[in-house]
Amino acid sequence: MTDNIIETRGITKSFGSLKASDDISIDLRAGEIHAIIGPNGAGKSTLIHQICGGLAPDAGQVLLGGQDVTALTTAARARKGLGRTFQISALAMEDSVLENVLLGAMGASGRPWRFWQAIMGDRSLRERAEAALERVGLMDQRHIRTSALSHGQRRQLEVAVALTLDPRAFVMDEPMAGLGAEGSKNLTGFLDGLRAQAPILLVEHDMDAVFALADRISVLVYGRIIATGSVDEIRTNADVREAYLGEEA
Amino acid sequence: MIRESYLNAALLAGLLAVPLYALVVDEPFTITLATRAAILALAAVGLNIALGWGGLVSFGHAAFFGIGGYSMGILAFHAQNFVPLDLGIMVFDGTKSMPIIWLVAVLASALAALLIGLLSLRTSGVYFIMITLAFAQMFYYFAISWARYGGEDGIPIYVRNDFPGLNTLVPIQFFGICFVALLLALWLNARLVASPFGLALNAARQVPVRVQTVGLDPTRLKLVAFVMSGAITGLAGALFADLNRFVSPSMFSWHLSGELIVLIILGGVGRLMGPVLGAVMFVALEHWLGGLTTHWHIALGAILLGVVLFARGGLIGLLCGPRGQT
Ligand SMILES: Nc1ncnc2c1ncn2[C@@H]1O[C@H](COP(=O)(O)OP(=O)(O)O)[C@@H](O)[C@H]1O
Ligand SMILES: [Mg+2]
Numbered sequence: 001m002t003d004n005i006i007e008t009r010g011i012t013k014s015f016g017s018l019k020a021s022d023d024i025s026i027d028l029r030a031g032e033i034h035a036i037i038g039p040n041g042a043g044k045s046t047l048i049h050q051i052c053g054g055l056a057p058d059a060g061q062v063l064l065g066g067q068d069v070t071a072l073t074t075a076a077r078a079r080k081g082l083g084r085t086f087q088i089s090a091l092a093m094e095d096s097v098l099e100n101v102l103l104g105a106m107g108a109s110g111r112p113w114r115f116w117q118a119i120m121g122d123r124s125l126r127e128r129a130e131a132a133l134e135r136v137g138l139m140d141q142r143h144i145r146t147s148a149l150s151h152g153q154r155r156q157l158e159v160a161v162a163l164t165l166d167p168r169a170f171v172m173d174e175p176m177a178g179l180g181a182e183g184s185k186n187l188t189g190f191l192d193g194l195r196a197q198a199p200i201l202l203v204e205h206d207m208d209a210v211f212a213l214a215d216r217i218s219v220l221v222y223g224r225i226i227a228t229g230s231v232d233e234i235r236t237n238a239d240v241r242e243a244y245l246g247e248e249a
Numbered sequence: 250m251i252r253e254s255y256l257n258a259a260l261l262a263g264l265l266a267v268p269l270y271a272l273v274v275d276e277p278f279t280i281t282l283a284t285r286a287a288i289l290a291l292a293a294v295g296l297n298i299a300l301g302w303g304g305l306v307s308f309g310h311a312a313f314f315g316i317g318g319y320s321m322g323i324l325a326f327h328a329q330n331f332v333p334l335d336l337g338i339m340v341f342d343g344t345k346s347m348p349i350i351w352l353v354a355v356l357a358s359a360l361a362a363l364l365i366g367l368l369s370l371r372t373s374g375v376y377f378i379m380i381t382l383a384f385a386q387m388f389y390y391f392a393i394s395w396a397r398y399g400g401e402d403g404i405p406i407y408v409r410n411d412f413p414g415l416n417t418l419v420p421i422q423f424f425g426i427c428f429v430a431l432l433l434a435l436w437l438n439a440r441l442v443a444s445p446f447g448l449a450l451n452a453a454r455q456v457p458v459r460v461q462t463v464g465l466d467p468t469r470l471k472l473v474a475f476v477m478s479g480a481i482t483g484l485a486g487a488l489f490a491d492l493n494r495f496v497s498p499s500m501f502s503w504h505l506s507g508e509l510i511v512l513i514i515l516g517g518v519g520r521l522m523g524p525v526l527g528a529v530m531f532v533a534l535e536h537w538l539g540g541l542t543t544h545w546h547i548a549l550g551a552i553l554l555g556v557v558l559f560a561r562g563g564l565i566g567l568l569c570g571p572r573g574q575t
Binding site: 052053054073075076079086092094095096099100102104106107108110111113118119120165 | 440441443444445446447448449451452455456458459460461462463464465466470473571572573
């Protein structure tokens with residue numbers, strides 16, 4: 001047994017002739033932020049989908065807490081402690097902000113099969129949901145229709161829903177996307193504190209955020225991990241500079 | 250914008266006032282029309298749970314309506330003709346008791362919805378529409394060829410079934426039964442929508458992937474909604490058969506499935522009272538325009554077109570604003 005919370009072993013996935021994941025083995029350890037960087041189309045989201053369950057790898061395994069979950073559904077993996085946020089917000093737009101976090105709290109409680117009592121009257125679910133909104137600073141917006149939120153607020157709500165699950169690991173696909181300098185800075189500060197609660201596998205384009213947050217960085221190019229290391233190691237790695245940071249070695 | 254709760258109360262009060270007025274001025278046919286509207290509304294309340302909250306465009310809800318109708322027809326047929334119903338494991342005399350008939354209708358249509366749902370929910374979109382239609386058509390053709398129960402001619406029931414303490418042949422009393430059934434279904438619907446299950450179902454319609462990500466299975470949520478939906482529409486079928494004192498394969502017809510969808514769209518998809526407003530409009534148009542011309546469906550089609558183009562939330566959406574606010 002390892003103390004890896006998340007581990008992939010030799011994950012491979014092709015779309016036709018395109019190898020989107022090429023023998024990827026990475027892990028996420030307790031207490032760390034492990035960032036995955038790489039140019040557009042490198043296969044970052046594809047990797048996340050395979051870890052979280054939306055996409056089955058052609059070969060290789062996904063392990064959560066040392067247990068092989070490759071055959072499990074997305075829902076089953078979530079119940080095992082994966083807290084995921086999407087690159088493109090996946091929220092119930094017609095529902096209120098509070099209802100979106102209540103959904104997370106209910107999922108975590110594992111008790112959706114209640115047909116008669118009002119969910120708003122369930123104190124423990126509400127407290128859990130509102131605590132998450134409080135943490136991301138959306139408490140004042142809780143009764144607003146989600147479609148009326150700004151882009152940045154939707155990103156915050158994505159994170160809040162993941163918080164309600166109280167997961168063993170967070171998996172975040174470009175949480176800073178489209179946030180602007182101010183928003184990115186705030187979220188960076190927030191994620192910095194979050195790693196104490198659960199480790200984060202972080203796909204991110206924002207290099208300032210990555211260099212500020214990551215304990216380890218893996219660089220993904222054309223479906224392959226070309227390097228994994230500390231911030232300094234990656235910054236000075238010749239292959240990385242050539243392949244990704246676009247500099248002459 | 251009108252507060253939705255006011256509009257809802259006004260609609261129910263109207264649906265109750267019309268037959269009461271008709272009673273006073275002695276127009277029993279109007280009471281029958283109101284009863285018809287209440288029953289169609291009940292059937293559509295059932296469909297609305299699947300369609301409006303589950304996002305399941307079932308084009309086969311006539312299957313459950315017909316199963317409810319035939320539950321009534323078969324049980325009453327054996328009772329009225331004194332022909333015991335041999336079920337193999339036991340022999341049953343049939344029954345004229347509405348509560349027993351309803352129970353059978355609800356259980357039979359729920360079971361059918363479970364089986365149809367299990368198979369249909371493997372698909373989505375147009376395929377879901379087509380597969381539910383196909384199931385209903387199977388029931389339709391089966392009923393036509395079921396010679397024992399009248400085949401194409403259906404089953405006439407001589408006397409309306411019994412309800413303890415009431416004379417069901419009195420139109421206003423039978424209306425009362427149907428109206429209370431509708432109220433109960435609406436109450437159940439309202440509780441359901443506000444419940445944990447309702448919240449999850451609503452999200453499963455909008456973003457299934459989000460529901461999975463919090464550890465729930467959207468397909469199972471939808472299946473349960475489909476079963477409840479079918480059960481309520483089945484109950485409406487039993488009442489409809491009792492209203493007409495007649496059951497025939499036409500209860501399984503795709504026209505009926507289509508009409509239920511149409512009247513929900515008219516009233517408002519996923520709005521508690523959408524089916525009620527839709528059913529009242531539908532029956533009123535059918536009665537008045539139908540009296541003027543046999544082509545009244547053209548007018549209905551025009552209205553439907555207008556609603557779809559200019560009032561996406563149906564008439565309730567037009568009057569009360571978009572759905573989904575806490
Ligand atoms: N479902 C799919 N079918 C075919 N090709 C896909 C699919 N999903 C992703 N791809 C392709 O795989 C590559 C990696 O995509 P993605 O994982 O989204 O990249 P990233 O998130 O790193 O920008 C891209 O070339 C993309 O076009
Ligand atoms: Mg991506």
